[in-house]
Amino acid sequence: MLELERLVKSFGGVRAVDGVSLSVPQGELRALIGPNGAGKSTLFSLVTGHLRPEQGTISFESRQIEQLRPAVRARLGIAITFQTVRLFRGMTALENVMVGAHSWTQHEFIEAALRLPRHFREEPKIRERARAVIARAGLEHWADSPAESLPLGQQRSVQIARALCSNPKLLLLDEPAAGLRGEERRELSELLSRLREEKLTMLLVEHDISFVSAVADRVTVLDLGHVIAEGTPAEVRGNEAVIDAYLGSVAGDGAVTGS
Amino acid sequence: MRFLRSLTGANLPASVATVVIGAVTLILPMMLNAPDLITYVTIGLSTMVVAGLSLLIGFAGQVSLGQGAFYGFGAYAAAIMALHGWPPLLALVAAVAMTAAIAGIVGAVLLRLEGHALAFGTLALQLIFLSVLNQTPSFTGGAVGLTSIPSLTIGPIAISSYRSYAYLVWVVAAAVLVVSRNITRSRPGRGLRAMATSPAAASATGVNVVSYKLRDFALSAAFAGLGGAIYAFFLGYISPDAFPVMLSIEFLIMVVVGGLGTISGAYVGAAAITIISQVLTAIGTAPTLPPQLPNVLSEGVYALLLIALLRFVPDGVVGLASRITKRLLPTRWRPVAGHKVAPAPAPGRVVLEDAGSPDHDAAAADPGQGTSPAREALSRPLTSTDG
Structure with a gap:
C-alpha cells in the first residue's frame, strides 16, 4: 500500500535520509524506530508531504505521491497525527x-x-x-x-x-506516546491495537522500542539515515546492529528499555 | 422559553439578550431625531463591516488593516454606477460583487503574507486606494468627491428618509450577522477556526487553507463593500475624507471590543465605538478648544482602549458578559454545550495548553508553522510591547 524507494533528503550536506526503501502492505502496523538523529522525523515528513525528497519515489496505492502537497495527500486517504499535539483552540x-x-x-x-x-x-x-x-x-x-x-x-x-x-486508508503517527506515562500509555497502546485489528494500515514513528513491541506487526530500524534492520519486534530486539546503534548513541537515554 | 432556546440554538441569557437588543433596535428609529438616526445608521453599517472582519480576524486569524478601503471601494463603485444611470439597487449589488472580486484578486497576492506583514500589506492597500481617488478627479471627483448620488429604490419603494434607511440597515445588518453565524457553525467555519490555530495541521486534516483564506477575505470585503455602498446612497455624497486610515483602525477596535471569535460581538463593538467616537467629537469640538483636539482625543482613547482590552478583557464585551452570566445564573439555565462553554473537566489531573511541547525534535515536521491563535496574531502587530 505504501512503498518508499531509495529516498534521499539532506540538510546542508548531511544526508538525514540516505537511500531508504521500505514497503508497508495493506493492514499492517509498521513501526519506524531509531535513536535520536536517525532520520525518523525527516522520513515521516517526506511521507506526509511537508518535505520533498531529492531522490527516490513514494507510492501510495500504486500512485506516485512524492511531489503532492500535504492537503492533496490527505484527500487521497493519508491522515497524520503530529508529535506536538496540534488541536484547534477555541473548539x-x-x-x-x-x-x-x-x-x-x-x-x-x-x-x-x-x-x-x-x-x-x-x-x-x-x-x-x-x-x-x-x-x-x-x-x-x-x-x-x-x-x-x-x-x-x-x-x-x-x-x-x-x-x-x-x-483514512493510511494513518501516520509521529511519536504518539511521547510524554505519556503509565495509564495513558496503556490506553494509547490499546487504541492502536484495536485499530490494527480493524486492519487499518499504520506507520508509527517511535523512539521507544518497548512501546513499539506491544503494538507493531513489523519494525524498521533507522540509524544515520539508513535502514539497519527490519523484522518482527522480537527479531529486531535481538539484532546486534540495533543494540549497537541504540547503545552507541543514547547510552544514558534509556530508550531501549523504555522511559 | 424552550422554544426560544431551540430557535437560537444558544443558551437562555444569550437568547434573551438577542430578543431584547432586537426589540430595542427595532423601536429606536421611531424615537430618534435626525442626528441620532445618522448615528444609528452608522452603527448598522459598521456592524456589517465588523461582522466580516470578525470572520477574518476572530475565526481565520488573518488581520486586515485595510477594511476601510473595501468600505470606500463599495461606496465609490455604487456611487459611480448610480451616477451613470444604473438603477440604484443594481448598482448596490454590482458594487458588492465588485468589491468581493477586487478582494479576490488582491488577496491572491496579499494573502501570501502573514501576521505583521499582512496587516501592513492591507494598510498599504488603503493608502493606495486613497491616493488613486485623489489622482482620478475626472472619474471619482478627486479630493472633492462625488455629490448628488441618488437615493436607493427597492422596486416601488423609495428609501429616502433617515428613518427608512434606519430600517433598511437594520434588516441588512441582521442578515449579515445570520449569514456570518451560519458560516461559523458549519464545515467551512470549523475549517477557518482550525486554520487560525495551525495552518499546517489544518491542511494536513484536509482543509484547503489557501482557498479558505481567499474566500474568507473576499467575503469580509463583500460585507465591507455592502456597508460602504449603502453609506453612499444614505449620505448622497462621498469624498476621500470619509475613508481615512483611522476608519480601518476603528473597525479593528470594534472587533476587539465586541470580542474575537464571536459574531454578536460585531454589533456590540460597532455600537460601543460609534457612540464613544460621537461623545469624543462632542467633547473635542466644544468652543475655545484647539481644533486638533478631536483627532488627538479619538486616537489616544482608541489606543488606550485597545491595549486595555487585549490586556484585561481579551475575549471582549460578549465574552465578558457570558462569563458574568455563567457565574450568576443557576446551573439549569447555563448553556448546555457549545464552543464558548467550558464544562468542568472530569476528575483527574489537568494539563495546561502546551503540555505537548516538551518533546525533543518537535518542530522538525514543519518548521516555521507555529500555532498562532487570532488574539496573538492581533496583539503582535498592534501593541508590540512584547514583540
Whole structure:
C-alpha cells in the first residue's frame, strides 16, 4: 500500500535520509524506530508531504505521491497525527474531530451561509461520524470539553480521532506516546491495537522500542539515515546492529528499555 | 422559553439578550431625531463591516488593516454606477460583487503574507486606494468627491428618509450577522477556526487553507463593500475624507471590543465605538478648544482602549458578559454545550495548553508553522510591547 524507494533528503550536506526503501502492505502496523538523529522525523515528513525528497519515489496505492502537497495527500486517504499535539483552540474535542471530515465532504461558504440543502445533508453525517470515532477513541466523556483543556493523553486521542474521522486508508503517527506515562500509555497502546485489528494500515514513528513491541506487526530500524534492520519486534530486539546503534548513541537515554 | 432556546440554538441569557437588543433596535428609529438616526445608521453599517472582519480576524486569524478601503471601494463603485444611470439597487449589488472580486484578486497576492506583514500589506492597500481617488478627479471627483448620488429604490419603494434607511440597515445588518453565524457553525467555519490555530495541521486534516483564506477575505470585503455602498446612497455624497486610515483602525477596535471569535460581538463593538467616537467629537469640538483636539482625543482613547482590552478583557464585551452570566445564573439555565462553554473537566489531573511541547525534535515536521491563535496574531502587530 505504501512503498518508499531509495529516498534521499539532506540538510546542508548531511544526508538525514540516505537511500531508504521500505514497503508497508495493506493492514499492517509498521513501526519506524531509531535513536535520536536517525532520520525518523525527516522520513515521516517526506511521507506526509511537508518535505520533498531529492531522490527516490513514494507510492501510495500504486500512485506516485512524492511531489503532492500535504492537503492533496490527505484527500487521497493519508491522515497524520503530529508529535506536538496540534488541536484547534477555541473548539471542543468533538468539533476538532469534525474538522477531520473535510476530506469527504464538500459544502462550502455559500452553502453554509445560506443553509442550502447540501449543508443539511452533510452536517448530520459529519456529526454522526465524529461521534462514532470519539467513542472508538474512548473520548465520550470529553466530547464537549474545550480541546485545549484536556489532559495530554486525551489530547493525543483527539488527534487520532480527528485523523480517523477522515476515513483514512493510511494513518501516520509521529511519536504518539511521547510524554505519556503509565495509564495513558496503556490506553494509547490499546487504541492502536484495536485499530490494527480493524486492519487499518499504520506507520508509527517511535523512539521507544518497548512501546513499539506491544503494538507493531513489523519494525524498521533507522540509524544515520539508513535502514539497519527490519523484522518482527522480537527479531529486531535481538539484532546486534540495533543494540549497537541504540547503545552507541543514547547510552544514558534509556530508550531501549523504555522511559 | 424552550422554544426560544431551540430557535437560537444558544443558551437562555444569550437568547434573551438577542430578543431584547432586537426589540430595542427595532423601536429606536421611531424615537430618534435626525442626528441620532445618522448615528444609528452608522452603527448598522459598521456592524456589517465588523461582522466580516470578525470572520477574518476572530475565526481565520488573518488581520486586515485595510477594511476601510473595501468600505470606500463599495461606496465609490455604487456611487459611480448610480451616477451613470444604473438603477440604484443594481448598482448596490454590482458594487458588492465588485468589491468581493477586487478582494479576490488582491488577496491572491496579499494573502501570501502573514501576521505583521499582512496587516501592513492591507494598510498599504488603503493608502493606495486613497491616493488613486485623489489622482482620478475626472472619474471619482478627486479630493472633492462625488455629490448628488441618488437615493436607493427597492422596486416601488423609495428609501429616502433617515428613518427608512434606519430600517433598511437594520434588516441588512441582521442578515449579515445570520449569514456570518451560519458560516461559523458549519464545515467551512470549523475549517477557518482550525486554520487560525495551525495552518499546517489544518491542511494536513484536509482543509484547503489557501482557498479558505481567499474566500474568507473576499467575503469580509463583500460585507465591507455592502456597508460602504449603502453609506453612499444614505449620505448622497462621498469624498476621500470619509475613508481615512483611522476608519480601518476603528473597525479593528470594534472587533476587539465586541470580542474575537464571536459574531454578536460585531454589533456590540460597532455600537460601543460609534457612540464613544460621537461623545469624543462632542467633547473635542466644544468652543475655545484647539481644533486638533478631536483627532488627538479619538486616537489616544482608541489606543488606550485597545491595549486595555487585549490586556484585561481579551475575549471582549460578549465574552465578558457570558462569563458574568455563567457565574450568576443557576446551573439549569447555563448553556448546555457549545464552543464558548467550558464544562468542568472530569476528575483527574489537568494539563495546561502546551503540555505537548516538551518533546525533543518537535518542530522538525514543519518548521516555521507555529500555532498562532487570532488574539496573538492581533496583539503582535498592534501593541508590540512584547514583540
